[in-house]
Amino acid sequence: MTRYLIGRIAQVIPTALLVSVVVFLMLHMAPGDPVAVILSAKAVAYTEDDVIALREQLGLDKPLIAQYLAWVGNAVRGDLGTSLYLRRDIRPLLFERLGATAILAAGALLFALPVGIIGGVVSSLLKGTIWDRLINAVIVMGVAVPVFALGLFFIVIFGAYLRWLPVSGMVSAGGGDFVDRVKHLILPAVALGVGPAAILARLTRSSMLEVQNEDYVRTARAKGLKEGVVTWRHTFRNVLIPVTTVIGLQVGFLLGGAVLIEVVFGWPGMGSLIINGILQRDFPVVQAGVLAVALCYVFVNLAVDVLYAVIDPRIRYGA
């Protein structure tokens, strides 16, 4: 297992490097002269001198390899450049936005985990009953809901008509205490968490059912252990595996999928940063943002794989 872990961790480095190459190349593959596009975005007339000056400023006059090495070198040292539009250092900007997205993702998980697990467990215990069918129907529907439309309807129902909860941003004017922040989090987090909750419930249910038929559970039952004890002690522990899997998957989904929800709820996270960066042709921000999200995801995957190895002794490691 140690060998597996070392191998798995070592694997991160080439992946991360490749990711950086892809991110770098992606924006160089965009059609058109980025410099002209950036100047266009400023909506003032520009001259050939401006083009040359900006090209130098961005280092775009150098060969591609040199540009890449300079970019990666700076990134490793923590210098991610400056936003062309906001004129701010990108690093603090990224931290602010990553923080906001992390809060949103955590909120979504906080909703999805209990709802999904309880739904799945209840449904598996009531297998075959009308309740099981009902829960299953909800699960199937939960996966099919377009998340952006759900967000919009939340705004209408809870914001405009019921006026229970705030509909945009992370804090109120003059607010910012814990309760205020939680209130702002509820709608976007629930909208975002519905899909993951459904997937989780479904996986929990199927692994509960699978495990219940395993020999050791049957043995436990035969030994006269009470049903509740059997469920909790034996089956539920095994359910942790799919749960871990789903959390890993959903962190990726939440990091990226939050884009739509961030747009709808004016949530100042990574998704809206990157979308705005694209729309404003703020290339350094887009590059840094995509790289940061991708690297986060690489490390989350690593963490999940490691966790997975720890939880599930049945997995064989090594060739």
Next chain:
Amino acid sequence: MSKPRVSGTGAAHSWAGQPLHRRALMQRGAMLGLALPVLGALGTQAPSPAAAQESGSGGVLVFDLGSEPENLDPHQMLAYTTSLVVYQMFEGLVRFAPGTLEVEPWLAESWESSEDGLDWTFILRKGVTFHDGTPFNADAVKFSFDRQMDESSPFYKMGQWSTATDLAIIDSVTVDGEDTVTFHLAGPYSKFLSRMTGALDWIVSPTAVEQYGEAFLENPVGTGPYQLDRWEKGQQVVLRRNETWWNGTPGLDEIYFRAIPEEGARLAALLSGEVNMSLDVGPETVDLLRASDAHTVATGPTGAIWFLAMNVESEPFKDVKVRQAVNYAVDKRAIVEDVLRNTVETAYGPLSPGFEEYNPKVETYFSYDPEKAAALLAEAGWPADREVVFRCSIGGSGMLLPEEMATVIQDNLRAIGMQARLEVTEFVSWMDAIRSDQNELTVMSWNVAPTEPDYIFNGVLTKGAFPPGFNTSHWTDEELEQLVADALVTADPAVARANYERAQEIVMERAPIVPVCHRQQIYGYTNSIKNFAPSPSMMLDLIDVWIEN
């Protein structure tokens, strides 16, 4: 519901824009003050106290801009929405009196100009201090201009002065004493005084610039009625009352500038009281707010124009008959009444009726007449299989509802036998595409205050504005160029006016554009807000505004 309609000369901004999100529009551009044609005038009167209909003070204003400011430096900001925030913190030597486009003394008590109009000397107000305690004086004034104009200034390197080209009329600024400063112009310029109201001419604290360097972008220090309390990035900009303001006590305790991008959320926030004032809410939202007992919608004039630009150098639009056909084809009523719910004014020419120079004759050129349009198109020998590319952005400054409007127009054109392929792209791609020679037909929006016609003509209708400028019609006319150039330097207001009136006729005769509508400023707010009125200068005057509990 108040509907101030003030017309006259005055200040202008011209900006195009940058999108934050589909319809949350960042507006970019030159914040330019424009001028009354008063040469050698001497101003000595005290600043006009705003007539307070209901006296009171206090309260917290929560203002939804729709998009977050990019920075807070008056000399480096890009968006129109940003200027509304920055305007609260900074002041110029002169300003437009509230509710009018009359220039009045502000940080300067008086001024006079030389015989030839090249030297302007201002006597500054005494006892004014910046928010950081730095005294306001002639050095501060010179500093504010030098940081943008003087390449040898150490502070010049600390910024990007992308709109400072508009200061080119100023050759230099000299300090003639503690409270006296003189501007030396590069040439005669009839609109100098009202230009001095613009954001580039607002005065910044030299000490703060030295202290913060490039970070002045986030740490603005001026002399205005409100000062920066904090900027919670991505959330809100918080201003508080400047307790030591030189001209009394500003009405509001605090102002929160927030940015809600989603239209539905903007309305929900206004209805639920999360915010109490919103800028440029959508047409449908206006209807809803007007129906609400608890809310008010106030509109104010602009000099903005939303139009179709036809590239006269492209094959389809070479023939003036085709361009006239398009002018007859567009159903402006459908756009103004049905799509925009009368939140705009129908446009007949390049200038809005808010301009003093507006020439009513433009209304006689084209009416909605599809038959005539089809006939003209046939006369021009339009090939039935020709398809023109019709460009449109999904958002952008002052673009209103571009997709909806363009779709109606596309339909109008189809009705007269012109197939237009609508290419809707996001704002920056669109800006890039329309400035290419291959561009054929595009929607355009040009946003200025109704003060100086020059910003329309030299912005989108003269040779100087050919791409990469914004004359996307690629249209030029010798007579018009001459008229416009003369109007800018003449000492006689009547000549300037006559020139601009003729220029409007030329545009409609040659028809390089289809004027569609003039945008209005639209503010939706709760009835608890007192003493608010949109200003014809398009700035946000909040000095006397207060909020009832």
Next chain:
Amino acid sequence: MSSLAAPGPASASLAAGIEGTARRVSQRTWWRLLLRDWPSVVALLVLLLIALAAIFAPFLTAIDPLTTNTRVKAEPLFTPGYPLGTDQLGRDIWSRLLYGARLTLTVGIAGAAVSAAVGLLIGLIAGYFGGWVDAVTMRGLDVLLSFPDILLAVVIVAILGPSLQNALIAVAILGVPFYVRLIRADVLRLRQSDFVTSARTIGASNRRIIAAHILPNVIAPIIVTASIHVGYLILSAAGLSFVGLGAQPPSPEWGAMVSSGRDYLLIAPHVVLVPAAAIFVVVLAFNIVGDGLRDALDPKAR
């Protein structure tokens, strides 16, 4: 080749519900099993109806989906002449829904087909040849999987330019790794199987082995994956259209309809609700059919 052989648990978001498809059911009986599952039958019928409606759209409405009439904008549901009302430009929502179904279904089905075809090819090559080919391919996929999906689609579209076609390409690329993993794993297993080994000993060519022995055995899992993938693709493409990076106006693609109508959410909710509900129903139907197919092909999972 240590860890790669173990299915990376964290990197198969789509595959979450569709692992472990077995092929114990004969090719002839699986559809009977499917037809015994009533939700699947209903879902199939719904999809069939929608497909027919899309194909015969011109016979079901006389109104052009693009014709605007601003005098009747945002009319409510059941307005005479406009069964589903009109949108913000007075276009008939029923007509737009029908014509939009063509786009939406095309995106879903073509996207899944492209993903599956490319994934199949790569998976076969990687699994069959193994060695460095496999290692390089899988490392490439790891990189692809390092980007949260919608985000990667957003970036791809930003590079290619916003259009429905480019959105389709973007979401199709995202799907490729799932098919590759699925197929590669199967091929690895099959490669060691008796019938492939014996085929090889009698001198069958690589092409022949793949075509005759391996392909038929991986088709079933591909169909199951694809049927669920379609719904996912439709949701992703609609999401891209929603942020302005997919179908462009005046296209009646359903995601674009939601997006362009969203300013009318509070005034005329049906302008948003109708296309959103349509997306929901189609995705739901594809998911139910996908589940049914999986159950039918793998009785153990029931």
